[in-house]
Amino acid sequence: MADPSETDWAEEMAVRSTLRGLLAILHYSYPTAVFLYYMASSAVAICTLQTRSSDHSHPRRRFILWSLMLVILTYFAQLLALAIQATVRNVFPLADQDTVIGLMSCALAFGVVFTGLSGAPNPVWHPYIGSFGLALLFEPVIGVLAFLVRPVESHNFTDVFDVVALAVRYLAVVLAVAFYFEGRYTVRQRDKGTDAERQSLLKPNGNGHAGHHDSDSEDQGDGNRQQNGYGATSDSSSDSNQSSDADDENPYERRQRQASEQMEKRLREKGNWFTYAKSFQLFFPYIWPVKRRGLQLRIVLVGCCLLAMNFINVLIPRQLGIIMDSLSGVNGKNPWNEVLIFAGLKLVASEAGLSLLRQWLWIPVEYYSFGAISTAAYSHVLNLSSDFHDSKSSSDIMMAISCGQSISNILESICFRAVPMLIDMTVAFAYLSATFGPYEGFITVATASVFMFIATHMIAKLKGARKNEVGAWYKEHYVRQAGIQGWSTVTSFNQVGHEEDRYSAAVQDRVAKTQKVYFGYVLAYAFQFLVLLSGLLAGAFLAVYQVTNGDATPGDFIMLLTYWAQLVAPLNFFASLGKSISKDLLQAEQLLEIMQTKPSIVSKENAPPLQLAGGEVRFDGVYFSYDKKKDILKDINFTAKPGTTVAFVGATGAGKSTILKLLDRFYDVTRGSITIDNQDIRDVDLYSLRAQIGVVPQAPILFDDTIMNNVRYAKLTATDEEVYEACKAACIHEQILGFTDGYQTRVGERGVKLSGGELQRVAIARAILKQPSIVLLDEATSAVDTETEQKIQGALRTLCEGRTTFVVAHRLSTIVNADRIIVITGGEIVEQGSHDELIGAGGRYAELWSKQIFVKPKDKRPDDDDSKPSRKKAKAPTIVNDLSAEATSSELAKVKSAPSTTCSGQTKNTDKDANTKPGPTTSGHGKEV
Ligand SMILES: Nc1ncnc2c1ncn2[C@@H]1O[C@H](COP(=O)(O)OP(=O)(O)OP(=O)(O)O)[C@@H](O)[C@H]1O
Numbered sequence: 001m002a003d004p005s006e007t008d009w010a011e012e013m014a015v016r017s018t019l020r021g022l023l024a025i026l027h028y029s030y031p032t033a034v035f036l037y038y039m040a041s042s043a044v045a046i047c048t049l050q051t052r053s054s055d056h057s058h059p060r061r062r063f064i065l066w067s068l069m070l071v072i073l074t075y076f077a078q079l080l081a082l083a084i085q086a087t088v089r090n091v092f093p094l095a096d097q098d099t100v101i102g103l104m105s106c107a108l109a110f111g112v113v114f115t116g117l118s119g120a121p122n123p124v125w126h127p128y129i130g131s132f133g134l135a136l137l138f139e140p141v142i143g144v145l146a147f148l149v150r151p152v153e154s155h156n157f158t159d160v161f162d163v164v165a166l167a168v169r170y171l172a173v174v175l176a177v178a179f180y181f182e183g184r185y186t187v188r189q190r191d192k193g194t195d196a197e198r199q200s201l202l203k204p205n206g207n208g209h210a211g212h213h214d215s216d217s218e219d220q221g222d223g224n225r226q227q228n229g230y231g232a233t234s235d236s237s238s239d240s241n242q243s244s245d246a247d248d249e250n251p252y253e254r255r256q257r258q259a260s261e262q263m264e265k266r267l268r269e270k271g272n273w274f275t276y277a278k279s280f281q282l283f284f285p286y287i288w289p290v291k292r293r294g295l296q297l298r299i300v301l302v303g304c305c306l307l308a309m310n311f312i313n314v315l316i317p318r319q320l321g322i323i324m325d326s327l328s329g330v331n332g333k334n335p336w337n338e339v340l341i342f343a344g345l346k347l348v349a350s351e352a353g354l355s356l357l358r359q360w361l362w363i364p365v366e367y368y369s370f371g372a373i374s375t376a377a378y379s380h381v382l383n384l385s386s387d388f389h390d391s392k393s394s395s396d397i398m399m400a401i402s403c404g405q406s407i408s409n410i411l412e413s414i415c416f417r418a419v420p421m422l423i424d425m426t427v428a429f430a431y432l433s434a435t436f437g438p439y440e441g442f443i444t445v446a447t448a449s450v451f452m453f454i455a456t457h458m459i460a461k462l463k464g465a466r467k468n469e470v471g472a473w474y475k476e477h478y479v480r481q482a483g484i485q486g487w488s489t490v491t492s493f494n495q496v497g498h499e500e501d502r503y504s505a506a507v508q509d510r511v512a513k514t515q516k517v518y519f520g521y522v523l524a525y526a527f528q529f530l531v532l533l534s535g536l537l538a539g540a541f542l543a544v545y546q547v548t549n550g551d552a553t554p555g556d557f558i559m560l561l562t563y564w565a566q567l568v569a570p571l572n573f574f575a576s577l578g579k580s581i582s583k584d585l586l587q588a589e590q591l592l593e594i595m596q597t598k599p600s601i602v603s604k605e606n607a608p609p610l611q612l613a614g615g616e617v618r619f620d621g622v623y624f625s626y627d628k629k630k631d632i633l634k635d636i637n638f639t640a641k642p643g644t645t646v647a648f649v650g651a652t653g654a655g656k657s658t659i660l661k662l663l664d665r666f667y668d669v670t671r672g673s674i675t676i677d678n679q680d681i682r683d684v685d686l687y688s689l690r691a692q693i694g695v696v697p698q699a700p701i702l703f704d705d706t707i708m709n710n711v712r713y714a715k716l717t718a719t720d721e722e723v724y725e726a727c728k729a730a731c732i733h734e735q736i737l738g739f740t741d742g743y744q745t746r747v748g749e750r751g752v753k754l755s756g757g758e759l760q761r762v763a764i765a766r767a768i769l770k771q772p773s774i775v776l777l778d779e780a781t782s783a784v785d786t787e788t789e790q791k792i793q794g795a796l797r798t799l800c801e802g803r804t805t806f807v808v809a810h811r812l813s814t815i816v817n818a819d820r821i822i823v824i825t826g827g828e829i830v831e832q833g834s835h836d837e838l839i840g841a842g843g844r845y846a847e848l849w850s851k852q853i854f855v856k857p858k859d860k861r862p863d864d865d866d867s868k869p870s871r872k873k874a875k876a877p878t879i880v881n882d883l884s885a886e887a888t889s890s891e892l893a894k895v896k897s898a899p900s901t902t903c904s905g906q907t908k909n910t911d912k913d914a915n916t917k918p919g920p921t922t923s924g925h926g927k928e929v
Pocket residue numbers: 390626627632651652653654655656657658659868
């Protein structure tokens with residue numbers, strides 16, 4: 001029969017052993033729980049935009065940080081006590097492995113929490129309070145268990161020290177929690193009665209804390225810079241709030257700022273990152289080749305390749321270890337075979353193996369996606385309306401279209417790089433822990449954490465220097481561009497030396513700033529290397545210790561070294577992942593904004609085509625405003641009978657060209673209607689409307705192509721003969737034949753190689769070729785000399801014959817024969833009638849006419865409406881010559897007999913009211929008579 005004391009002892013041992021197992025589990029699970037909880041809740045806080053709504057700084061944040069620091073110090077103190085004791089007693093390891101790992105992991109986990117809190121002046125608190133809660137829960141349990149598992153008689157100084165450390169730590173956590181609630185209460189009290197609670201959930205801008213100066217106020221100023229809610233996104237958004245910066249920002253910065261503001265706005269609208277990310281669904285059909293089974297299969301195979309690579313990444317270091325062991329005779333394997341296997345594995349992993357296969361599979365998918373996005377974006381932009389094109393610079397639009405690549409970059413970064421590398425790191429952690437024990441696993445995690453911390457912080461610190469460098473780079477570019485573009489000015493003013501000095505200074509400035517950034521990166525890499533080296537050293541020492549104790553083989557040691565070398569690439573990648581994703585996201589944002597813009601001018605659903613029956617055009621009470629604030633056109637009423645010519649005259653900026661744009665439906669009227677043969681132009685098919693209208697614009701734009709192709713653009717199916725005929729009608733045929741390459745002469749970008757007159761005649765030829773039913777001439781002959789103009793008038797007569805024509809002209813001699821002349825002032829019709837009627841009326845038109853006949857530039861009054869500078873003024877004297885001598889004297893006679901005008905140009909109705917005269921309308925509302 002067993003001795004009862006022995007049974008008790010055996011039972012006690014069994015209980016202790018169970019408790020010991022439980023304690024070991026808690027040692028590992030406690031820091032893991034803190035770390036995972038902190039990371040997961042922080043991620044959720046970011047994704048649900050809570051980081052952006054936390055606009056109160058906590059008045060006790062600094063005390064909480066100190067408490068947290070104390071918590072971490074207690075772990076280090078315990079570790080130090082263990083190390084000292086082990087050294088004194090010469091017992092290694094003194095404590096159980098899980099105890100030491102537990103202490104080190106807790107120091108690391110709370111170190112991460114501490115870093116997070118110290119870098120966020122206005123944090124979302126639940127990741128921190130939750131971590132404290134876990135500490136309050138786990139610490140006493142672990143403390144009690146640690147006490148119970150050891151027999152009372154074996155308790156020593158270390159246990160006493162542990163109890164003290166535990167008590168201090170517990171107190172520090174309790175204090176941190178108390179500080180938190182006390183601070184919250186203080187803030188509530190302070191805000192009571194203020195409208196703080198009614199403020200927007202989202203911070204208005206980075207300076208939104210001005211009212212909360214307290215113990216943390218110095219952090220706040222800094223914090224506005226550091227509030228990096230999510231990678232560089234917030235960085236740039238905070239930049240955007242610095243209006244002083246906005247003044248001297250370069251185009252790159254401006255684009256980044258605008259995209260960032262757009263992202264911020266959309267994020268607010270969407271509510272969180274998840275729904276925000278969903279708006280990118282729009283791009284899905286371009287990224288995932290929906291109808292291309294072959295490409296889909298390739299994507300699946302790429303995934304398989306990546307998994308295979310993960311596997312090979314473990315096998316290679318392992319195989320090296322096996323070779324080493326076979327060489328030293330530990331495993332009895334044939335080293336020749338093992339080396340062959342190693343070579344095979346290296347081949348599979350090399351650029352000539354799986355990597356080649358992956359690229360071969362991936363390249364068609366990548367280019368499909370890039371091509372599909374670019375084509376869709378280009379097509380979308382071309383289908384957008386004038387209001388969009390007016391509001392965006394063409395360079396911004398082109399940049400945005402070329403950003404299609406960034407969308408596939410994001411996906412590629414996440415799916416094909418981040419995920420496999422994460423798998424690599426997890427496998428490394430598990431494999432090293434399994435081979436060398438949990439210490440090695442801890443060293444891997446600790447090294448990776450410190451590495452990431454240093455890398456991200458140093459990259460963030462370089463942001464300012466990088467910004468300066470980009471600014472200097474743009475400045476250099478501008479100085480160079482200005483010097484080259486303005487070469488003739490530079491040379492004629494003898495300023496070559498000055499430009500050289502300016503450029504040299506800009507280059508030096510840029511070089512100095514680049515060096516600073518470059519050195520910053522070199523320094524960051526040096527620190528990262530030191531961290532990796534320390535980790536490797538710690539890991540190597542541990543491995544050597546185990547090899548010498550016979551717990552591992554020399555092959556394992558070699559495996560460890562090789563594995564470490566392989567981990568550098570994933571670590572570097574993860575360190576820059578946030579930055580590269582936020583950069584790609586900002587670029588994608590620019591494209592997303594465009595793709596989400598809907599054209600404002602579209603055909604109604606099932607709109608019928610325009611049925612032309614002569615081409616009667618009617619403006620009925622038309623109002624129009626570009627910005628929906630200021631009316632540019634007011635109550636415009638007139639009817640153009642089929643086949644007649646209507647001319648618009650008036651001061652520059654009066655709204656003449658706008659009337660033509662409304663007719664071509666570049667914009668829709670704000671009020672009223674425009675009808676063609678009694679069909680509202682908004683109700684007919686847009687394509688059919690524009691097909692009937694031929695435009696010769698003020699500044700025609702030609703493509704950088706041959707003259708033949710430029711003219712043919714109006715009708716792509718036109719034969720060469722038709723093009724020649726059109727050019728003959730536009731009086732440009734002979735001139736084209738005189739060019740070196742005739743019709744095959746390239747006109748240069750926007751037609752720069754042609755003179756203004758040639759350009760306009762090519763544009764007229766193009767309109768003639770189109771054979772439109774309605775013709776819009778917007779100062780179509782403004783750039784030609786009088787002789788050429790007289791020739792073109794013939795061409796225009798051909799173009800306009802039998803067609804309803806609208807002409808905008810400053811040179812009144814060109815429209816004297818128009819059926820109706822409409823005088824526009826300040827967006828309103830002030831007069832309309834034929835030339836003779838308007839002269840007879842002696843109103844605004846007569847005044848303009850008399851000026852063009854008599855007045856030399858020096859006679860012009862300063863308050864003249866016709867104050868258009870440069871070209872038109874300079875040409876004024878020649879205008880007199882537009883008319884023959886006889887015509888001039890007859891016009892003189894007409895004007896002299898008309899009523900005199902006041903200084904302000906108003907008709908003096910001394911004898912009778914102008915409206916009572918037969919002929920033109922002079923009412924302000926321009927109602928037709
Ligand atoms: N895209 C636009 N967006 C906003 N405002 C515009 C736009 N285009 C023209 N405007 C404004 O509308 C007014 C009328 O312009 P419009 O070009 O119709 O004048 P205009 O009488 O044809 O002048 P000009 O004889 O100089 O060509 C001007 O004040 C001009 O600044």
